[in-house]
Amino acid sequence: MKTVLVLLPVREEHKQILEQAGEGCCFVYERFQTVTEEQVQQAQIIIGCADPGQIHGSEKLEWLQLHSAGADPYLVPGVLGPKTVLTNATGAYGKAVSEHALALTLMMQKQLYLYRDNQRKNRWHDEGKVSSPSSSTVLVMGLGDIGLSYARKMKDLGATVIGVKRRPAVCPEEVDELVTTEQLDEVLPRADVVASFLPGNGQTRHIFNAERFGQMKPGAIFVNCGRGGAVDSEALLKALRDGPLASAAVDVTEIEPLPADSPLWEQENLMITPHVAGWLHLPEILDRVVEISAANLRAYLQGGDLRNVVDFATGYRK
């Protein structure tokens, strides 16, 4: 009998869905905050992002179903055994994160961050011209579920969308023009908005560096709702201070939580949210994570194919 450790804040109806899918298993429900290393080490199956430190060296763990889309902490050598299967929750976050990214984009285009600052000084002051999604060219880096949802929303508002993918592919309907990462430098100067949904891994690390920011259009807006490691913070700060960026909005930073003495906090034309675009901020995300986990649990026990298997080499789905 396999032990399934569930580290999600599930409700009764979620438990029913999981237990139906995993008939015959022994279910243990725990919180991230209170689960013990022993509980983690006893589980054959874990659903939810257990602490990599607690997983480390587990001899029993056969399969880990993450509740996140990003898998980077679990790709570090030694965390998972060579035979452990790793699946992520791609598909659960598209709506929530793309809505957050849209809200941030419009906040910067309409200068609402400045109006909020002025309000805190009881100041009725016109900050001048704004920009419109309808006359913007938007470059979207990372065209998974989240990036495509964001592209669709910007396109509905009239934007021209350039998508960037690692490998050549058929242009999806959410995107007007598709290029590969090799062509990034050619398209960057055309974009009024550059939005990143890239995961954190060796390939994406500091992909937005001083050179890339330097190529951006004067007055461009940069948005990051992927992972903070894709951005060189020093270079971002410089591009916000000296141009070419008009402003930027990030939900993720290189170090999280962002230290209180980071100069990023003080940069007026930067908007920071504390990695809140996804996870449990929108209740339906949990429903989707449970749905994905239950489908995978059923498949796993019946020897079928799992969805969202993470490729250890790239950090992406296989």
Added chain:
Amino acid sequence: MKTVLVLLPVREEHKQILEQAGEGCCFVYERFQTVTEEQVQQAQIIIGCADPGQIHGSEKLEWLQLHSAGADPYLVPGVLGPKTVLTNATGAYGKAVSEHALALTLMMQKQLYLYRDNQRKNRWHDEGKVSSPSSSTVLVMGLGDIGLSYARKMKDLGATVIGVKRRPAVCPEEVDELVTTEQLDEVLPRADVVASFLPGNGQTRHIFNAERFGQMKPGAIFVNCGRGGAVDSEALLKALRDGPLASAAVDVTEIEPLPADSPLWEQENLMITPHVAGWLHLPEILDRVVEISAANLRAYLQGGDLRNVVDFATGYRK
């Protein structure tokens, strides 16, 4: 030969469009800030919102083409002679104001106003659950060009839209359900977002009063990008302090500029922008105003029908 006084910050290409439409007229270009009462009193035709005090008692003015959608200051008895035709610029603002209203709505749904405040204190702090346009019922008051554009955007994001119109009409495609103002009290308790694009006039004054706010759903968000007079500020403040509102965002206030000692400034769950949703904040608005003005000028000189004629009795288009 008629004198056309143009009070818009036009560029050369705009002048050409206007002068082609008004062949044979004498064009005078001035700024609001510098135009004299004598210049205003000499004009048969004025394009742009001249100061009502300077217009008052003009015997020559035949037609006033406003650059705004709202016409309230010109409906005050005595400002315009009984034969003066008044037209507004309905149609020029739909995109800009609806985008601003969408940006404000998402800012409140995603709690970005709180995250901005936290940022100013170098504070990385999770503010908890957010809401989504996709699972929201949105009530739109005022279904002109602006209200319909906003309805369309919210519907594209998955919202269910209830439109409110003064008179029964066929339900436009941007809206899921259409009711009349008499039915407002029945639908108010259902809305997660209540957005007003109402003009300022006797009929709309304080339509959002203590009773109406009291009927709103606990946790609802109120947005006003119409005119400030439609809202009783005291009642709004109370609904933000004691419920049922979660938050509100307004681009307009009863008195503008909002006095520095107004308690509205200090209300944390209220977002204020200083009447900047429209006018020249988006460059293409001026293009649209010139287009509407030129078409009307041509029609006026040829004795044709003008677009956007304002009904003095209601303040709306006839």
